[in-house]
Amino acid sequence: MSNVHKDYQGAKLGMWLFLFTEVLLFGGMFVLYAVYLSRYPAEYHSAGKELNAFIGGLNTVVLLISSYFVALAISFLQRGEQKKAIRYTYLTLFMAVLFLVNKAFEWSAKFSHGIYPDSPHLRELPQGESVFYGLYFLMTGLHGLHVIIGGGVMAFVIYKMKKNEVNSTDFVMLENAGLYWHLVDLIWIFLFPLFYLVI
Amino acid sequence: MQNQTSSPIPSFFEDSGSDRKGILSWILSTDHKRIGLMYLYMVLGMFIIGVCLGLAIRLELFTPGKTIMEAQTYNAVFTLHGVIMIFIVVIPSIPAAFGNIILPIHLGAEDVAFPRLNLFSWWLYMIGTGLALLSLFTGNGPPDTGWTFYVPFSEFTTTNVNTAVFAVFILGFSSILTGLNFITTIHRLRAPGLKWKQLSLFSWSLYATAWIQVLATPILGITVLLILAERVLGVGLFDPNKGGDPILYQHLFWIYSHPAVYIMVLPAMGVVSEIIPVFARKPIFGYKAIAVSSIMIAFAGSLVWAHHMFTSGMSDTAVLIFSLLTFIVAIPSAIKVFNWIATLYKGSIFIEPPLLYALGFIFLFSIGGLTGLVLGSAGTDIHVHDTYFVVSHFHYVIFGGTGFGLFGAMHFWFPKIYGRMYNKNVATTAWAILMIGFNLLYFPLFIIGLQGMPRRYYDYLPEYTLGHQISTVGSWILAVGLIIMFVNLYNGMKSGKKVGRNPWGGATLEWYTPSPPPLLNFDKEPDTFKGPYSFKGVERDE
Numbered sequence: 026m027s028n029v030h031k032d033y034q035g036a037k038l039g040m041w042l043f044l045f046t047e048v049l050l051f052g053g054m055f056v057l058y059a060v061y062l063s064r065y066p067a068e069y070h071s072a073g074k075e076l077n078a079f080i081g082g083l084n085t086v087v088l089l090i091s092s093y094f095v096a097l098a099i100s101f102l103q104r105g106e107q108k109k110a111i112r113y114t115y116l117t118l119f120m121a122v123l124f125l126v127n128k129a130f131e132w133s134a135k136f137s138h139g140i141y142p143d144s145p146h147l148r149e150l151p152q153g154e155s156v157f158y159g160l161y162f163l164m165t166g167l168h169g170l171h172v173i174i175g176g177g178v179m180a181f182v183i184y185k186m187k188k189n190e191v192n193s194t195d196f197v198m199l200e201n202a203g204l205y206w207h208l209v210d211l212i213w214i215f216l217f218p219l220f221y222l223v224i
Numbered sequence: 225m226q227n228q229t230s231s232p233i234p235s236f237f238e239d240s241g242s243d244r245k246g247i248l249s250w251i252l253s254t255d256h257k258r259i260g261l262m263y264l265y266m267v268l269g270m271f272i273i274g275v276c277l278g279l280a281i282r283l284e285l286f287t288p289g290k291t292i293m294e295a296q297t298y299n300a301v302f303t304l305h306g307v308i309m310i311f312i313v314v315i316p317s318i319p320a321a322f323g324n325i326i327l328p329i330h331l332g333a334e335d336v337a338f339p340r341l342n343l344f345s346w347w348l349y350m351i352g353t354g355l356a357l358l359s360l361f362t363g364n365g366p367p368d369t370g371w372t373f374y375v376p377f378s379e380f381t382t383t384n385v386n387t388a389v390f391a392v393f394i395l396g397f398s399s400i401l402t403g404l405n406f407i408t409t410i411h412r413l414r415a416p417g418l419k420w421k422q423l424s425l426f427s428w429s430l431y432a433t434a435w436i437q438v439l440a441t442p443i444l445g446i447t448v449l450l451i452l453a454e455r456v457l458g459v460g461l462f463d464p465n466k467g468g469d470p471i472l473y474q475h476l477f478w479i480y481s482h483p484a485v486y487i488m489v490l491p492a493m494g495v496v497s498e499i500i501p502v503f504a505r506k507p508i509f510g511y512k513a514i515a516v517s518s519i520m521i522a523f524a525g526s527l528v529w530a531h532h533m534f535t536s537g538m539s540d541t542a543v544l545i546f547s548l549l550t551f552i553v554a555i556p557s558a559i560k561v562f563n564w565i566a567t568l569y570k571g572s573i574f575i576e577p578p579l580l581y582a583l584g585f586i587f588l589f590s591i592g593g594l595t596g597l598v599l600g601s602a603g604t605d606i607h608v609h610d611t612y613f614v615v616s617h618f619h620y621v622i623f624g625g626t627g628f629g630l631f632g633a634m635h636f637w638f639p640k641i642y643g644r645m646y647n648k649n650v651a652t653t654a655w656a657i658l659m660i661g662f663n664l665l666y667f668p669l670f671i672i673g674l675q676g677m678p679r680r681y682y683d684y685l686p687e688y689t690l691g692h693q694i695s696t697v698g699s700w701i702l703a704v705g706l707i708i709m710f711v712n713l714y715n716g717m718k719s720g721k722k723v724g725r726n727p728w729g730g731a732t733l734e735w736y737t738p739s740p741p742p743l744l745n746f747d748k749e750p751d752t753f754k755g756p757y758s759f760k761g762v763e764r765d766e
Binding site: 030032034035038039042043045046047049050051052053054056057060061064065142143148151152153155156159160162163167 | 334335337338341400403404405407408411412413438439440441442443445446447449450453457458459460461466467468469472475476479
């Protein structure tokens with residue numbers, strides 16, 4: 026196109042609006058969580074004890090560090106240190122994969138105990154526990170999907186940085202990818218205590 | 225300067241801004257006008273399908289018992305009529321079609337903020353539409369849940385609900401991206417010197433609409449994903465057998481779907497706010513009040529969703545609060561109507577087809593709005609809930625409101641988009657037939673609704689026969705009106721008289737550009753522009 030239009034402020038505004046929509050997407054599920062918590066507090070408690078707080082905590086650390094890495098990457102890129110920026114974005118991507126591996130171990134342990142949506146075992150448990158696990162799988166699953174998408178976004182930005190299309194003068198794509206990644210992190214910061222700690 | 229026909233700059237029809245030819249220069253175009261037109265053609269095409277389904281429903285209800293189709297087919301037909309009309313026609317109608325074409329020009333911009341995202345939205349819309357149509361012919365037959373997909377029935381019906389709700393998810397995503405694009409466009413791409421107070425009211429209404437699209441649609445997204453999770457994984461969050469609560473589904477669904485009604489009607493109000501001052505030759509009365517009322521509707525309209533659920537068994541306190549809030553939404557809507565009337569007062573009105581459609585909007589929307597208060601009041605709602613009264617109210621608001629707003633927009637901006645004029649006498653005749661057919665079709669439904677005829681029923685008691693038959697005859701008259709209107713517009717597009725820049729004498733920025741506009745919208749600075757409703761010095765250029 027002949028008329029290339031770059032608007033840094035506009036790109037950031039658009040990203041923030043998109044983040045609002047993500048918050049609301051999860052918001053619908055948090056509403057369900059809250060309503061069923063008030064209805065089944067005892068079942069939430071007994072089911073929540075079964076979750077592995079160690080793996081959950083480990084994943085929290087993984088995501089927090091990954092957020093730090095992507096923030097570093099942005100700083101390096103703005104200062105023109107393209108190589109370091111690429112390296113730290115790779116590290117962010119690596120942390121995303123690590124998170125997913127942990128998650129896979131955690132879920133498969135649950136599956137092997139017969140805990141998965143609509144399983145015969147869940148149907149024998151009190152209904153509130155089945156609801157709790159249903160929310161657990163859906164919310165962490167939807168979050169996991171966002172981790173996968175975020176990882177894909179990181180990979181794409183790495184590609185763009187290698188082609189030098191994202192660089193120290195035009196870095197908004199990495200910045201927006203970072204914003205998205207922070208949101209993925211932030212949602213986990215809410216999911217972790219709600220499922221693993223407070224009940 | 226007046227004779228644009230010899231304009232040296234080619235119009236956006238001739239200049240696609242790329243080397244692509246033929247259909248590729250449209251479906252891969254990032255030009256907001258081309259994208260807007262593609263939305264418009266799709267919307268109108270799907271509208272015709274939706275109308276045919278509606279006619280089939282009316283024909284089936286001509287006599288009690290079976291008239292032309294089986295009960296299961298009937299369930300599918302009204303579901304599809306709802307899904308197509310709501311998600312594929314009405315929601316994208318004015319914002320995605322005319323918003324795309326007109327908004328950047330109203331701002332004095334060359335395009336929207338994210339042109340490629342805009343094209344992506346259109347592709348998502350096409351994919352969503354394709355999936356919705358696919359759900360008709362695949363799986364175990366078309367969905368039969370009604371457009372609301374209420375659980376628990378939607379969890380267990382064997383019809384093809386999965387494809388349909390996934391289509392709705394994708395259409396919702398498309399709507400979100402359009403809203404996001406418009407908000408950013410209005411914030412970032414106003415022409416230098418164009419202040420917020422100089423925005424056209426159409427832009428204001430799109431701004432309010434875009435916020436609802438961004439903030440409410442994600443809830444629809446998660447809700448339909450949950451239906452998929454229920455059906456595919458059997459999670460049971462809405463299934464009472466597994467500890468779930470179906471009422472929560474209704475809450476989530478209406479948290480989106482009530483604000484969605486304002487996504488549908490606000491842009492039409494914006495269109496009316498544009499048309500009325502032009503044809504009254506007077507600045508709009510109460511500019512600020514109309515602009516602010518759009519934002520108020522967006523805000524208050526997000527807090528009234530549970531008035532759809534007065535009979536669902538939720539607490540009386542909730543019923544009272546939601547009933548009160550519902551009455552509050554009536555205030556900004558009334559503000560608009562009174563300001564439109566005040567604009568017409570003592571104006572030098574010239575009656576042209578766009579104005580007739582705008583007046584039709586005010587008349588029909590007022591009936592729809594006032595009957596909405598009957599539904600919003602908890603006591604009377606118990607009586608008329610889930611009857612034809614609701615059906616009639618809804619069609620007065622959405623078809624009488626948004627539909628006539630869309631037709632008004634088509635007649636108002638037609639000369640701008642195609643650079644030609646349709647036959648005004650035929651357009652006026654079509655409008656008159658539409659008004660007669662519309663009222664004949666929907667008004668009897670109020671009466672049989674009050675008498676207790678439930679909606680969505682395949683069969684009915686003989687005492688409702690007369691009301692149903694008048695209504696069905698009305699649907700035929702309406703269809704005739706639509707055919708005349710569409711044929712007239714098509715002929716105008718092909719061979720209408722060529723027009724100049726400003727055939728109506730409007731003061732907003734689109735009337736300063738050639739008809740049709742060039743690729744980047746403006747061929748010269750609109751230096752005589754003083755404000756969207758300041759008509760001093762504006763001359764008609766037919």
